[in-house]
Amino acid sequence: xxxxxxxxxxxxxxRRIEAGPQNIWRYAPLLxxxxxxxxxxxxxxxxxxxxxxxxxxxxxxxxxxxxxxxxSGNPTHSFKDRVVAIAVEAARAFGFTTLSCSxxxxxxxxxxxxxxxxxxxxxxxxxxxxxxxxxxxAAVYGGDLVGIEGTYDDVNRFCxxxxxxxxxxxxxxxxxNLRPYYGEGSKTLAYEICEQLGWRLPDQIVVPIASGSQLTxxxxxxxxxxxxxxxxxxxxxxxxxxxxxxxxxxxxxKDGHEVVRPVKPDTIAKSLAIGNPAxxxxxxxxxxxxxxxxxxxxxxxxxxxxxxxARTEGIFAETAGGVTVxxxxxxxxxxxxxxxxxxxxxxxxxxxxxxxxxxxxxxxxIRPSLDAFRAAGL
Amino acid sequence: xxxxxxxxxxxxxxRRIEAGPQNIWRYAPLLxxxxxxxxxxxxxxxxxxxxxxxxxxxxxxxxxxxxxxxxSGNPTHSFKDRVVAIAVEAARAFGFTTLSCSxxxxxxxxxxxxxxxxxxxxxxxxxxxxxxxxxxxAAVYGGDLVGIEGTYDDVNRFCxxxxxxxxxxxxxxxxxNLRPYYGEGSKTLAYEICEQLGWRLPDQIVVPIASGSQLTxxxxxxxxxxxxxxxxxxxxxxxxxxxxxxxxxxxxxKDGHEVVRPVKPDTIAKSLAIGNPAxxxxxxxxxxxxxxxxxxxxxxxxxxxxxxxARTEGIFAETAGGVTVxxxxxxxxxxxxxxxxxxxxxxxxxxxxxxxxxxxxxxxxIRPSLDAFRAAGL
Numbered sequence: 232x233x234x235x236x237x238x239x240x241x242x243x244x245x246r247r248i249e250a251g252p253q254n255i256w257r258y259a260p261l262l263x264x265x266x267x268x269x270x271x272x273x274x275x276x277x278x279x280x281x282x283x284x285x286x287x288x289x290x291x292x293x294x295x296x297x298x299x300x301x302x303s304g305n306p307t308h309s310f311k312d313r314v315v316a317i318a319v320e321a322a323r324a325f326g327f328t329t330l331s332c333s334x335x336x337x338x339x340x341x342x343x344x345x346x347x348x349x350x351x352x353x354x355x356x357x358x359x360x361x362x363x364x365x366x367x368x369a370a371v372y373g374g375d376l377v378g379i380e381g382t383y384d385d386v387n388r389f390c391x392x393x394x395x396x397x398x399x400x401x402x403x404x405x406x407x408n409l410r411p412y413y414g415e416g417s418k419t420l421a422y423e424i425c426e427q428l429g430w431r432l433p434d435q436i437v438v439p440i441a442s443g444s445q446l447t448x449x450x451x452x453x454x455x456x457x458x459x460x461x462x463x464x465x466x467x468x469x470x471x472x473x474x475x476x477x478x479x480x481x482x483x484x485k486d487g488h489e490v491v492r493p494v495k496p497d498t499i500a501k502s503l504a505i506g507n508p509a510x511x512x513x514x515x516x517x518x519x520x521x522x523x524x525x526x527x528x529x530x531x532x533x534x535x536x537x538x539x540x541a542r543t544e545g546i547f548a549e550t551a552g553g554v555t556v557x558x559x560x561x562x563x564x565x566x567x568x569x570x571x572x573x574x575x576x577x578x579x580x581x582x583x584x585x586x587x588x589x590x591x592x593x594x595x596x597i598r599p600s601l602d603a604f605r606a607a608g609l
Numbered sequence: 610x611x612x613x614x615x616x617x618x619x620x621x622x623x624r625r626i627e628a629g630p631q632n633i634w635r636y637a638p639l640l641x642x643x644x645x646x647x648x649x650x651x652x653x654x655x656x657x658x659x660x661x662x663x664x665x666x667x668x669x670x671x672x673x674x675x676x677x678x679x680x681s682g683n684p685t686h687s688f689k690d691r692v693v694a695i696a697v698e699a700a701r702a703f704g705f706t707t708l709s710c711s712x713x714x715x716x717x718x719x720x721x722x723x724x725x726x727x728x729x730x731x732x733x734x735x736x737x738x739x740x741x742x743x744x745x746x747a748a749v750y751g752g753d754l755v756g757i758e759g760t761y762d763d764v765n766r767f768c769x770x771x772x773x774x775x776x777x778x779x780x781x782x783x784x785x786n787l788r789p790y791y792g793e794g795s796k797t798l799a800y801e802i803c804e805q806l807g808w809r810l811p812d813q814i815v816v817p818i819a820s821g822s823q824l825t826x827x828x829x830x831x832x833x834x835x836x837x838x839x840x841x842x843x844x845x846x847x848x849x850x851x852x853x854x855x856x857x858x859x860x861x862x863k864d865g866h867e868v869v870r871p872v873k874p875d876t877i878a879k880s881l882a883i884g885n886p887a888x889x890x891x892x893x894x895x896x897x898x899x900x901x902x903x904x905x906x907x908x909x910x911x912x913x914x915x916x917x918x919a920r921t922e923g924i925f926a927e928t929a930g931g932v933t934v935x936x937x938x939x940x941x942x943x944x945x946x947x948x949x950x951x952x953x954x955x956x957x958x959x960x961x962x963x964x965x966x967x968x969x970x971x972x973x974x975i976r977p978s979l980d981a982f983r984a985a986g987l
Contacts, residue, residue: 344923359974370969373920378974389977542751545722583961591748596756599767609753
C-alpha cells in the first residue's frame with residue numbers, strides 16, 4: 232500500500248483522471264490504494280455534486296461565486312464513505328477480518344455498509360444517545376452495533392483500549408489503527424472541488440471541524456494538486472467551522488493560542504461533537520497560515536442555516552451543514568470572508584439523519600375539501 | 610415543449626449522450642425539455658448508480674447477473690426527482706408560479722426542493738399520517754405543506770378539484786395538470802440502465818407499482834432506445850412489484866383480469882399505497898406482453914428484504930425497495946423469473962425516510978470498559 236505521487240506530465244495525469252470512474256477511484260493514482268481498486272466490491276463514493284448556489288449567494292451577499300460541495304449524495308449520505316473506502320482497502324491488505332470504529336453516527340453507517348458489501352464482519356461503537364436515523368442506519372447492515380454509556384470521547388478511549396487487547400485482534404478500526412489510510416480519503420474532497428471548478432483552486436473554503444482531520448487533509452489535497460501541476464499555484468484561505476457548544480478550536484483561534492483546551496460538548500451538531508480534537512493544533516496553523524479563520528455558531532443559528540440552505544438551494548443538510556453555512560454567513564458579516572472571491576462551503580451530511588434538529592411539519596392539516604382549504608387562508 | 614425523437618445516426622447520438630452531464634440532462638434530446646435545460650437552476654437528478662449485486666445474487670440464486678438501480682442517490686433520495694425535474698421545465702414554459710402535488714411523501718420532498726432551487730412557490734398535499742422523515746423533508750424547503758385527513762386517493766381527488774377552482778389558478782400540479790411531462794421523467798431510468806449495462810437491454814427488470822406510471826414509462830424508454838438504434842432489439846421482460854396490503858394489480862394479474870379493482874391500502878410501503886392505480890391496465894398489458902408477471906409480498910417479507918439488501922450490498926432501501934427485492938426473491942422461487950438472465954431490480958427510495966419499518970438498534974449497550982465488552986460476548 233506504499234505509494235508516492237506520480238511524477239511527469241500533468242496533462243496526461245489530468246486526462247487519465249477525467250477518463251476514470253465517476254467516484255473517488257478516478258484519483259486512485261493519488262491515493263494509497265491498489266491500481267485495480269475500482270474493480271473490487273465497494274460502495275464507490277465520491278464525485279458528489281458541486282452546486283453553484285446563486286440563491287444562497289444572494290442571501291449572504293457573496294458575489295464572487297458560491298458553491299456547496301454536497302456530500303449528502305454519497306452512498307450512506309455523508310463524507311465518511313470516502314474515508315472508509317480507503318480504510319477498507321488497507322484492511323484487505325492487512326488481512327483484517329472485522330471492520331470497526333468509534334463513531335458519532337455517520338461513520339458507523341459508512342463502516343456497516345462498506346463492510347457488508349466488501350465481505351467483512353463489522354462491530355461499531357457509538358455513544359448511546361445518538362439520533363434515531365443514525366442508530367438505525369448503523370444497525371441495518373447486519374453487523375454488531377454497540378452503544379456505549381458515555382460521550383464520543385469515552386467511546387474513542389474505549390476503542391484504543393480494545394485495540395491493545397486480545398479481544399480486538401484481527402480488527403481494523405478505521406479511525407484508529409487504520410487512521411493513516413482513512414485520513415487520506417478526505418483529500419478527495421479537495422481534488423473534486425478543484426476538478427469541478429475546472430481544475431482551479433477555490434479562493435476560500437469553509438470546512439466543518441470535528442477532530443480537525445478533514446480540514447488538514449483538504450489542505451494537503453490542495454497542496455498536492457499544486458505540486459502535481461494540476462492547478463495553478465495561487466493563495467487560498469481555509470476556514471474552520473464549529474458549533475458554539477463544542478468550539479475548542481474556535482476558542483483557541485480567537486484567543487491566539489496554539490494549543491486547544493478540551494471541552495465537554497453540548498450541541499445539536501453531534502457529528503462535530505468532539506471535545507478533544509486530535510488535529511486541533513494543525514487546524515489552527517492552517518487557518519492562520521492561509522489567512523482563514525475559525526468561527527462558531529449557536530444551535531439556533533445552525534437550525535436557521537439548515538432552513539436557509541433548504542429554502543434557497545433545495546439541499547437538506549445535516550446539522551454539520553448548518554454549522555458551515557451558518558459560519559459562512561457570520562464570516563461574511565464580520566468581514567473575515569471576502570464576498571468577492573470564489574467560496575466553497577462543505578455540506579458533509581444529510582438532514583434525514585438529524586430530523587429532530589429541525590421541527591418542520593405541515594403548515595396546516597385539513598379535511599379534503601375546497602372549503603377547508605379556503606378557510607386555511609394559504 | 611413539443612418534441613420528437615431525433616432521427617439519424619445512432620452512433621452520433623450515443624456519443625452526444627456520453628459527452629453530456631452526469632445527470633438526466635444527458636438525455637435532453639429524448640425528453641420534452643428545452644435544449645439549454647442543463648444550464649437552468651435545478652437539482653439535476655439522475656445517473657444514479659447501477660450496482661452489480663453479486664452478494665445478493667448469491668443469496669437469491671441469480672446467476673445471470675443481478676443489478677440494483679439505486680435511485681436513493683438522487684438529490685432528495687428518491688426517483689421522484691427525475692419526474693419533477695421535467696415537470697419544472699414545463700411549469701416554466703407555461704408560466705406557472707406555484708408548484709404543487711399530491712404525494713405519499715417522496716414527491717412532496719422532491720417538489721419542495723426543486724421549487725426552492727428553481728425559484729417557484731410551492732404548496733404540496735400529503736396524507737396526514739406519513740412517516741416523520743417524509744414530513745420533515747416535505748416541510749423543510751420552506752413552501753407550504755398541507756396535511757389532508759384521508760388516504761392518498763382522497764388527497765388526489767382533492768387536488769383534482771382544486772385545479773378546477775380559481776384557488777388553483779397559476780398552479781402547476783406536477784402529477785395532475787403537468788402529468789404528461791412529469792411521466793416522461795421515468796423514461797430516464799430505462800435509458801440509464803441500458804447505458805450503464807453498456808448500451809444493452811436488460812433481460813428482466815423488476816419495477817415497483819404505485820400508480821403504475823413508472824413501469825409503463827420504463828417500457829416506453831426501452832422501446833425508444835430500440836427505435837433509435839441505441840440498443841439491439843431483443844426481448845425483455847418487465848415484472849411489477851406490489852405490497853400485499855395494496856396489491857390490486859397483482860390480484861388482477863393472477864386472476865387473469867384486464868381491469869383493476871380498487872382496494873383500500875394497508876401496508877408499510879406507503880409510497881406504493883395507491884389503491885386505485887391509474888395505469889394498472891397498462892401495467893397488466895405490459896407484464897403479459899413481455900412475458901413478465903406481477904407479484905406481491907407481505908409487510909414482513911418487505912422488512913426481510915430491506916435487511917437482506919442492506920447486509921449483502923450495503924444499500925439501505927425504502928420500503929418500496931424492500932418490495933422489489935422481496936418480489937424478486939419470490940419470482941425466482943416460483944420460477945417466473947429466470948435466474949440465468951441479466952436482471953435489474955429498482956430501488957426507488959431511501960431507508961432513512963421509512964425508519965420505523967425496520968426496528969434496528971444496538972446489539973447491546975454497555976459501559977466503556979473491556980470487562981463490560983467481554984461480558985457482552987460478541
